[in-house]
């Protein structure tokens with residue numbers, strides 16, 4: 001990443017984090033207090049030794065001893081305050097970032113998801129924000145405190161003795177080298193363990209999710225091999241961390257002790273000559289030992305800055321994505337349900353039209369079955385009616401109103417959509433149906449379920465409507481899940497119904513239930529059925545045959561069958577297969 005773009009990222013992030021001024025003020029106060037409190041004890045010790053102990057003067061000694069104790073308590077108090085409020089501040093920043101990212105996911109249009117995998121988005125919202133918090137909030141503020149401490153220690157030492165200060169500082173470069181080189185190796189090894197752990201989880205996840213396929217293809221031993229390979233690599237990574245940790249901390253302690261030896265040797269010599277007091281030498285010994293922590297912290301921050309900035313960049317990439325759904329536009333209360341495609345062209349990708357000049361008039365309360373080969377553009381037509389996308393050119397009108405003028409939210413309130421696969425959210429079956437209409441009551445849900453004859457089979461579940469979706473998901477067949485989807489749609493009391501009829505085979509009894517429920521849902525409503533099984537077309541007022549993005553035939557099922565054209569061929573070949 002170029003230096004100036006890193007700086008711009010950091011500036012933007014800090015600018016946003018500054019919105020929590022009050023917490024930040026407490027953090028800064030505790031950092032300053034903590035730095036000052038760290039400086040005090042050696043200084044007080046020096047006074048105690050020089051003015052009281054060595055001078056055999058015990059009259060005010062108790063006061064100095066108490067002062068020393070007070071400075072230790074202050075050090076403890078500010079350190080606790082600092083740790084706690086940095087966490088509070090960090091969690092607030094983290095919550096804001098995650099909330100904005102999550103909202104972005106909810107408000108983005110479908111183009112947003114085209115080039116992002118679920119795993120990638122989850123990782124950005126969970127892991128990247130975590131890294132940013134660790135490094136750019138906790139790390140940065142902690143390092144700020146460390147830098148303050150370092151500067152304070154050097155000033156305090158300079159005030160005590162300039163020459164001794166300069167000699168003591170000679171050990172600092174060595175500490176920096178150890179912290180940079182060995183500390184860096186340790187931190188990199190640690191990062192690697194995290195990657196290996198993530199790899200283990202994904203191998204396990206894939207094994208569980210794909211267990212049937214693995215067995216069917218006899219791939220058990222391959223998967224096992226892969227797992228033990230990743231396992232071995234993980235062990236190696238952990239052992240590397242252990243080696244570097246074992247090297248790093250003792251080395252850091254030794255360099256710290258080296259500086260103490262330098263102070264004792266040179267300070268002792270100066271004290272012998274009478275140039276400094278014994279108290280000053282003792283204070284220096286203590287200050288010299290206080291370098292280690294802050295130096296390590298500042299270098300650790302420098303080391304992880306690159307990865308945190310990369311994480312920040314990935315976060316802003318999502319936040320700045322411009323594929324946002326626009327919810328503005330006029331509100332519609334109820335629709336008669338007339339839909340008109342007027343020379344609609346549509347492309348997902350520039351230059352690749354998927355719909356090529358579709359003209360279609362669906363009068364209110366008409367049942368239309370859309371049929372055609374895989375990839376013909378049926379689902380795309382449904383996507384346009386839902387306004388998941390708008391036409392690239394041409395218009396879609398609802399009751400004569402251009403769809404672009406109607407607010408997406410209010411339009412979707414009037415449409416009941418039954419996708420091919422029913423997604424059950426965590427929660428109970430009752431909650432899963434209620435989500436379709438927040439204004440509906442539990443009685444409404446039961447009424448709707450009775451209407452669709454879904455009530456009986458829900459009642460048969462272990463806890464009826466209160467069965468958890470997870471448990472129900474395992475107990476319910478595809479068809480039964482689709483019945484729940486149909487109940488959801490009916491609860492909205494929509495004006496327009498879109499059914500993406502599933503091809504998957506359903507047992508005859510459930511199939512009958514699903515079909516009856518579909519017909520009941522469509523009753524008196526403008527309905528579009530994307531029909532994979534052509535048998536359902538006999539209930540339609542009109543069949544529309546789509547091929548390669550164009551409507552090639554249109555008419556009542558009887559007309560089209562009699563015409564012996566495209567639909568007739570599709571129909572007879574499917575019925576033949578059946």
Ligand SMILES: Nc1ncnc2c1ncn2[C@@H]1O[C@H](COP(=O)(O)OP(=O)(O)OP(=O)(O)O)[C@@H](O)[C@H]1O
Nearest residue numbers: 114348349354372373374375376377378379380381
């Ligand atoms: N999000 C997308 N991005 C790019 N191309 C897409 C996208 N969704 C669908 N397509 C392409 O658009 C064409 C029409 O797809 P569509 O899903 O509308 O067909 P369909 O008739 O519903 O097919 P099926 O019966 O398989 O569901 C296909 O060539 C498909 O590859």
